[in-house]
Amino acid sequence: MCELLGMNCNVPTDINFSFAGFRQRGGRTGPHRDGWGIAFYEGRGARLFHDVMPSVASEIARFVEQYPIKSMNVIAHIRRRTRSRVCVENTHPFQRELWGRTWVFAHNGYVSGIKRKPLRFYAPIGTTDSEHAFCYILDAVRRRFHEPPSPAKLHRLIESLAGEIAAYGRFNFLMCDARHLYAYSTNKLCWLQRRAPFARAALVDADLEVDFSRHTTPGDKVVVVATRPLTNNEAWHPCRPGELCVFGNGKPIRIGSSDV
Amino acid sequence: MCELLGMNCNVPTDINFSFAGFRQRGGRTGPHRDGWGIAFYEGRGARLFHDVMPSVASEIARFVEQYPIKSMNVIAHIRRRTRSRVCVENTHPFQRELWGRTWVFAHNGYVSGIKRKPLRFYAPIGTTDSEHAFCYILDAVRRRFHEPPSPAKLHRLIESLAGEIAAYGRFNFLMCDARHLYAYSTNKLCWLQRRAPFARAALVDADLEVDFSRHTTPGDKVVVVATRPLTNNEAWHPCRPGELCVFGNGKPIRIGSSDV
Numbered sequence: 384m385c386e387l388l389g390m391n392c393n394v395p396t397d398i399n400f401s402f403a404g405f406r407q408r409g410g411r412t413g414p415h416r417d418g419w420g421i422a423f424y425e426g427r428g429a430r431l432f433h434d435v436m437p438s439v440a441s442e443i444a445r446f447v448e449q450y451p452i453k454s455m456n457v458i459a460h461i462r463r464r465t466r467s468r469v470c471v472e473n474t475h476p477f478q479r480e481l482w483g484r485t486w487v488f489a490h491n492g493y494v495s496g497i498k499r500k501p502l503r504f505y506a507p508i509g510t511t512d513s514e515h516a517f518c519y520i521l522d523a524v525r526r527r528f529h530e531p532p533s534p535a536k537l538h539r540l541i542e543s544l545a546g547e548i549a550a551y552g553r554f555n556f557l558m559c560d561a562r563h564l565y566a567y568s569t570n571k572l573c574w575l576q577r578r579a580p581f582a583r584a585a586l587v588d589a590d591l592e593v594d595f596s597r598h599t600t601p602g603d604k605v606v607v608v609a610t611r612p613l614t615n616n617e618a619w620h621p622c623r624p625g626e627l628c629v630f631g632n633g634k635p636i637r638i639g640s641s642d643v
Numbered sequence: 644m645c646e647l648l649g650m651n652c653n654v655p656t657d658i659n660f661s662f663a664g665f666r667q668r669g670g671r672t673g674p675h676r677d678g679w680g681i682a683f684y685e686g687r688g689a690r691l692f693h694d695v696m697p698s699v700a701s702e703i704a705r706f707v708e709q710y711p712i713k714s715m716n717v718i719a720h721i722r723r724r725t726r727s728r729v730c731v732e733n734t735h736p737f738q739r740e741l742w743g744r745t746w747v748f749a750h751n752g753y754v755s756g757i758k759r760k761p762l763r764f765y766a767p768i769g770t771t772d773s774e775h776a777f778c779y780i781l782d783a784v785r786r787r788f789h790e791p792p793s794p795a796k797l798h799r800l801i802e803s804l805a806g807e808i809a810a811y812g813r814f815n816f817l818m819c820d821a822r823h824l825y826a827y828s829t830n831k832l833c834w835l836q837r838r839a840p841f842a843r844a845a846l847v848d849a850d851l852e853v854d855f856s857r858h859t860t861p862g863d864k865v866v867v868v869a870t871r872p873l874t875n876n877e878a879w880h881p882c883r884p885g886e887l888c889v890f891g892n893g894k895p896i897r898i899g900s901s902d903v
Binding site for chain 1: 685686687688689690691692702703706710730731732734739740742743744745766767768769784800890
């Protein structure tokens, strides 16, 4: 289908190492050749890069891999299309504005039939069921809360909406509201946290190692979320199906249906 | 203040030549050093690139200048800030979704006091008066038309809203709704059309010439809009203050308050 990559940190961090491995799955070590995209948050805004080329062959992906953009929240996606055609408007991540913040969403799976759900405030630009599901979530959040509610209330609503949509198929997604990174899985998603003492890590998909102790300070905390582990010598935790994981400031703040 | 660059074509065309000159005004031949951005439409979606670096020094701008992205509608902006700080969320062009289409907007000028106008559907992500003005336009269009109206009706409404906002200061803007390129000026904006027979053109801001007859086919039509002429040997027409110019398929379809 597709693969997802996300990052949440307590200090602006570049994602070049993880992206170098992830990008390979878009045509070399994986079959996700139908375009790719990445969103880098800065404050309440975000910068997105999209391309319909396979990430392994994309000049824009090559640029993004080499040019360090530091961010506290990143969401990336490589696409293997099911039905909708390959074009910019069908390329994840998608973005919308709610409460004066940029929301970004990327999906792995399928939710056939979701397009029968009516929408009010947000309309899809492309033809994917993924973008319709994103619009449905934002519609519901907006109708329920005119202003940002407490995190716990928001998390419960998003988990409930995710469960409702997941009944339509497979719904693994990453979403960000410029504060928290949300990860939801029905069958495939995992995460890890990097913190002091930092160690070496080696990519699964490319012949690349990094010694994080040389690029970090002791207080740094970084969470990485991915469809499949990106490194072969670190402890990746599977996300439990049907439970919304929320990450903020480089640590889990909600795991297993309760705020921690 | 800032400078604007727009392009509208009847076939997907790259903007590398014009952007090569325009980019120089962001720090070398012009003082607009406070970030830049560009939007390339593809279908109903768009790809945007933003950077807070001066366009003349930006690695992303260098990439965009060299990598040909073909598009029928392009809007670019180089920024010289007045009040709001330099950050991604204050960097034009801004984008929102309406009627399942991406709308993009960039502004040169100032509209002090516009922020007192209340907004309903769209909220600014950054702190510029420009983004507030964009949200105000989209709010009004959305309230008036639940679905896309005839072009003539839409053009009249946009011109009327632009006039209302222009009373707050100086309001030169480019906007696109994935179909038409809108250009509105209170004091500074000009445009030209390139069509067969194509000739040579030389940039004002860089030592670069191009022979368009070598890169075009006889049916190609391209409109370029800019704050100041980008070339020194072509006929640039000034936009008349207070009149909405609309370009579609590489030609003017509304000039001087009436559809042509």
